[in-house]
Amino acid sequence: MLHLRRFAQPSTLALAVMLGLHGSAWAQEPPADTEPTSIEAQDPARKAPLPLDELRTFVEVLDRIKAAYVEPVDDKTLLENAIKGMLSNLDPHSAYLEPEAFADLQESTSGEFGGLGIEVGIEDGFIKVVSPIDDTPASKAGIEAGDLIVKIDGKPTKGMSMMDAVNLMRGKPGTDISLSLVREGGKPFDVKLTRAVIKVNSVKSQMLEPGYGYLRVTQFQMNTGEEVGKALAALRKNNGNKLNGLVLDLRNNPGGVLQAAVEVSDHFLTKGLIVYTKGRIANSELRFNADPADASEGVPLVVLINGGSASASEIVAGALQDQKRGVVMGTDSFGKGSVQTVLPLNNDRALKLTTALYFTPKGRSIQAQGIEPDIEVARAKLTREQAAEGIREADLAGHLGNGNGGPDRPSSTQIVSDSERPQDDDFQLGQALNLLKGLNLTRGQ
Template sequence: MIAARSLLVAGLSLAFVMPLQAQEQAAEAAAAPLPLNELRTFAEVFERIRAAYVEPVDDATLLDNAVRGMLEGLDPHSAYLTPEDYTGLQDTTEGQFGGLGIEVGQEDGFLKVVSPIDDTPAAEAGIEAGDLIVKIDDQPVKGMSLMDAVDRMRGEPGSEIRLTLVRGSGRPFEVTLTRAIIKVKSVKTEELEPGYSLLRITQFQNNTGDEVRTSLNRLNANGDLKGLVLDLRNNPGGVLQSAVEVVDSFVDQGLIVYTKGRLSNAELRYSATSSNPSGNVPLVVLINGGSASASEIVAGALQDHGRGVIMGTDSFGKGSVQTVLPLNNDRALKLTTALYYTPKGRSIQAQGIVPDIRVERAHVTLDDVDDSGGYREADLAGHLNNASGQERPTGSMPQRERDARDADYQLNQALNLLKGLNIVRNVE
């Protein structure tokens, strides 16, 4: 899964830089007898290519390709990072990078969109999670390695790129995007109605945990917050520590997430502290197929703790941890070293988080529910008067102005659920 800046990182993967001691431990674990027959075959192939390939190929290129092939053959998230890739990985976690603003993985030889990032060229062009990219500037993607495809999508900010996509079982369509410097705002808030707010996390960056805590303190400064929607839809993931900090802002105690791998340093456990700025505010968490990696950690932990209602559609299912192993010459390996698990021991890898309440994507507008053409009792001639002297004929009811929520069925359902939860709490 590569982040489009350069489209660089695998799904904004949960990536760590492995210290020297851990690298030595990994080297010891790998100290097994070498497969001599396979090494002889490698050397023979290497020499045959040098001698017989139609064009001369230098040794460095062949070895570089061999390293790439070793990693790309493992899983979709392990990769060989050039100096540019390594720098791009660091830029992505800081929240500013150049490119299209799209997370992609590989499926059946094509690029599959994991999620477009909010307020980027990809999102503005209408690209959606699950779209398949079949051509880049009229060049078929089939047969390209993931890194090759990513390299073709790189370019100078302001330059254009044309993508051919397929959505579901529909016909291919083209979109033209202009590459840009992507400045991702990690956390956004919006008042939905008095007492009810939306907290949207677009991706998990180094400062996301602090931003969420600050936002919660501000939203509930006067104790007026009746309900919160935590929107993780189309959030491709990011920094693991930030995901842990976000969960810690909603629970008081207990395990948040743990990882298991072959090396001892890959087995980590993260638990909550006693600091919880959200209090006991009712919470609905929105997820969809574009919610991946760190987003799934948050949703899974909150679900296991019973802290909120998970609503939407199944998440992406990326439950692996990538470790960054620095090499010489400013290069690095991004290697899958562990799987992560929810507090109740669920592995999300290739499974995803299943919502408590399934709500498919839909669009609802005021026109769909407009009942202004009917009549009320107060419109009828000779109707009995209300003892209070107050009557409400047709047209007297206040009409809510249209806003962006009218096109977001899942968000409307989340808000309605929060209102219902508050009614139940008040009755109790």
């Protein structure tokens, strides 16, 4: 009999199986004083008698395959395939984890793994890119969220399981792989990548302009909450201990550790609910509330999301939106609002089973809907207008000076910044910065 204490292993909120990152996301263990409670005790329906007719059919099919299949198949293979079939037909995120996949899952929150750096799912029988991870072979090759992987090294992916696709794409760092992609219904194109050891720094920060900070979270790892706290402190320190505005970038963030999402949200909230989960078993119902501390010190906030923002990143965006702590900008998020529980089995195997849905503070389920931004801003390509050839008033001989004593600004002395400004090439980020400036103007700052 399986008991709750064992059933309630850490939960996962990652979107799907990543290359080398198999749906990582550990939550917290049940309290130490929780009495073990059988699943049957929590769910009386589990006491129903065994379906004998269906079990007889299962045994008959097993015998027929062993006796008549063109090649011999051992019992272990048949039974493991049956288990995989049971899980694969539940939902895209439930899975039977064999030893290697289970080991990858347990190691995945360390922030270092092998592969291409792609979070993937399944759509219409094809492998779909949910999001590429920053600074990985996938992102450097220009792979984008929403791309369909139609071939892997020339092998069609139509009808291929996600685990099989992941196994094909994984390999020794330094080896090459070719992916055939389709983008937005266009013609297929090939991308050649070199596998690498992926080291993910989950938090990046910098100043966009004096007074305005930028904080990017690429995924939610075990230490992401702590790193966000340090980044906020560093941004304030580098700007005279005060920020006029902050952009929190969650675009193409596939999710990760539930507890990290709660901690990041809590850095911006001083009270109220952050997220809660609801499921059939008692331990699947959790509530997380903010504490009074405010690492962000109330800084005006814009949260960027897009179709690659999933799971834990949707928890953060939903909490800040419901609590009216910041303005959510961008495009609709992915819509992965289910919680997976990992049930260790014998022989180093495990089940990853969907056990609950999570809800924003106002009771919204994100599942299959996602977070809608307060202000929709689609991605756009920026082209720079060439500086007009010609002269300005300050270039004319004998021109009048500025009546207030301001310096002349002839065309030959235009101010050009040679520092890298991410907002110059990122339309959505530029719009977020403009919104923050507008908020400060309306507040009289």
